[in-house]
Amino acid sequence: MALQWIILTYVVAAEAATAILLTVPTPKVIKSKMVSLVSLVLQPSLFIVPFSVFQLMDIYWKQEHRLMCTGEICTASERDRYEKSIYKAQRNVILCAAAVLLYWFIYRICRYYKDIQSMEEVERRYKDE
Template structure:
């Protein structure tokens, strides 16, 4: 299970880096080429949405079937283990939500950049006529 969370962490870090690079000011030619490159990567990278959704379902199932350790019989070590697992699952839920949100953000940034490029081309054609 740790490998899945490590992969998701790396994907979120890469998405965050891409989002930052897309929003940095750059020359128009460089920006357009970078946006087109990221747009080509977006379709295969869509796997992250169902992957994160599956991880969320896994967290939900484990949460529903987790042994409760709230009684007086539990030792301090058992209680610590229970709380640690709760914190880990909360962290993982945030990670899954961040993966989906960052993917959507990158998609929208690329779409806006392409729309701006198309409008600039239309404006240039109208001025030439």
């Protein structure tokens, strides 16, 4: 089970690095090359959205069927283990949400930049005429 969270963590880290690289001011030539490269990678990396949704559903199902440890029957170690599992679930929900949001941010940044390029091209054509 831990492998899927490690994969999701690496994907979120890569998405965050990509988003930072796309938003850093760079020369126009380098920016256009980066945007075209990221745009090519965006479609195959769309798997992260259903993967994150599936993980969220798994977390929800486990939350609904988790044994509660709130009474005086529980020992201190059982209570600690219960609280640790709650914290891990909260961390994993944040990780899933970050994966989906970062993917959407990268998609919108690339789309925005392509729209700007097309508008500049239209403006250049009108100036040439």
